[in-house]
Amino acid sequence: MALAKSVAGCDSLIVSGFRDNVRLEVPPAASLEALRKLRSHAGLDLLVDLSAADYLNYPNAVHRYGIWYVLESVETGIRLVVKTWADDPDPRVDSVFDVWRGADWMEREVFDLFGIVFEGHPDLRRILMPDEFSSHPLRKDYPLRGDGERHNFHALSREES
Amino acid sequence: MGLTLADAIAPPDGSGHECQWTLNFGPQHPATHTTLRLVLNLDGEVILKATPDIGFLHSGFEKLGEHLDFNQYVTIVDRMNYVSPVANEIAWHHSVETLLDIKLTPRCQMIRVIFAELMRIHDHLLACGAAALDLGAFTAFLYAFNQRELINDINEWATGQRFHPSYTRVGGLQRDVDDDWIGRVRSFLKGFPAAHADICRLLNRNRIFIDRCKGIGVLTREEAINRSATGPVARASGVVRDLRKNRPYLAYEAIDFDVVCSQDGDCLARYLVRMEEMLESHKIIAWAIENLPSGPVNSNVDDRMVLPNQLSVYRSIEGLIHHFELNMTNRKWQPPVDEVYASTESPNGELGFYIVSNGAPEAWRARTRPPSFIHFSLFPHLAEGHTVSDVAAILGSLNIIAAELDR
């Protein structure tokens, strides 16, 4: 824990732990630098997971979107969760594409489902939803059953098949 | 953002490509890996650039996870990696039990280990069988499916469903297993090595199979780590990492088994790692079934995390109260308001769930860390420079399950 904090070299960090996770909260402006240092100096070379959550109406939430990076070291097995945040309107975070190539698709998925833009990502487009889909489905203000997109297709009858 | 697929599939610059053309592979294609699409920029038969287009099976699993509680969502999680269903359930409930800080009974842990390893064999049989089928070896596919039918029968004997049994519950299992089930597992174990040897005899030294797989789709160790590969794909490239050994969960700490790795990183290495892992799983199940602890399979009912059995619900007031507490919609579990990430070594790789909880019995956000999604992002890197016929070999070796890819 202390090692990670010193390596990340950032002043405004919050360190917490829950069950067996060690968590580090970093402001978005410093996130790319901190993650780069964690990879090069602390040996956290495996990006296990990268995703986000929408904290709209979450108890005691300060920011709307939280983005987490689960890092692990292959040699030593240490695992660390780094969290940063983004807000409406225009949520933006720096992309870690250059640090871990595995972040490529994971960031595209977060962009697709939440609308968070990753600056520096070379190919940020939708990955799971169709290209012409206009909403971000995993946001809390998007309904589970959608806005009618799933019914909006032409029905083929026998005679025209 | 404005970028569309049309921008991404633009052919790479550079002269000297005389026969440059674009081929659309999928989303409906003979390779048995269902709905994924590849747009290949080709120079004759050589792949210049491969652009995957996915999302043809995106069903909104994670959104459903925000509306279903911890015992209901297991039915959905089952349908993610549909070739090894119980492994997904074990991973999900491992994360939920980490969040709720529940300790499982020894018997439950051992039964879950047996199911996890049976599902590992199940998944690897399909992966190797389908990889062989894509390359034309139909008989190996049939042999593999025959063994899978036996595992389906074992599933059915324990739970009533061959497939997607939704067997695990928070703090325990749906129901305990009986001696007949143990007998079935033993007879499966007796017959499995012979069937495994049959498949090996068909493929391991087969000239055509080796020519089509050796040296194809090479993934180096550094690339594997940088691109977040896990499971057999990473182990075949020399990354010695297996969560059953590195971060033991369930009863794995007490079990003696080896982690199978290779250094080549090509399709043949991935196939051989899977075949060998099946034998290791066989060893684990053989030990576990003989050392199955007795005792209850659900953790302590007084903690109000697990449903009590039916008899106590009808015959005692405590059982009735516990049943009520777990079923009424305004009660159920009260997890802490926090978030946790926990993962297991599923047959395809590291399957983990990042659960954000707001104190309600439904997760606020239930994120799946999908191994197939990450492995498919390796594909453009692996396929560059190879020919169209290698696409089937590489896809088969990565074992992409479309439902886990898209969720």
Next chain:
Amino acid sequence: MAEGGIPVAIEREPRDGFIVAKLDELASWCRKNSLWPMPFATACCGIELMATGASKHDIARFGAEAFRFSPRQCDLLIVAGRVVMKMLPVMQRIWLQMPEPKWCISMGACASSGGVFDTYAVVQGIDRFLPVDVYVPGCPPRPEQLLQAVMDLQDKVARTGTILGREFQGRESPEGPRSLRGELDPSRQIVAPGNFRSSTRAWSLPTVAGRPGA
């Protein structure tokens, strides 16, 4: 004459060796016993479909083991698994590419009605957008259920006949629940099928009735 076979008439003294039967029944008998499936396997039901084709529950007994993956060579579309709205135009295009006579089996709860996935992405039943002949419930259906569906389809083929396109008789409007397209307030319809640059859209194919796609 074996049970389940077609009625034939054989001459009492077959000097010239004639067997007489109805052409319609002969054609139906040939077609029903060699249904070539187009396995549109999307999800978990696809695995049970593969298991039905494997040795234990052998679909080859019913003449249907030739899983040709090209729609031009198939006559039975088995939709096994959930169909997502991104995949639906692909499925419709494949249906249009299949030559007649053709039939459709909707395998599993997700293809028949959306199943457990009542979400923004999954089509709530392919019969809203495609004409279905047999539905197979289950999640996933056992291979025996799929075989029963194939047998039921064989009965249907024998009953309705296929000469002169008789399987289309009287089926002029879409069957199954009506598509909700057109019933939703336009202001709530967000995705307009207007960007046709993506090649997974079926709109550019001409339809029999000459009706434009939109």
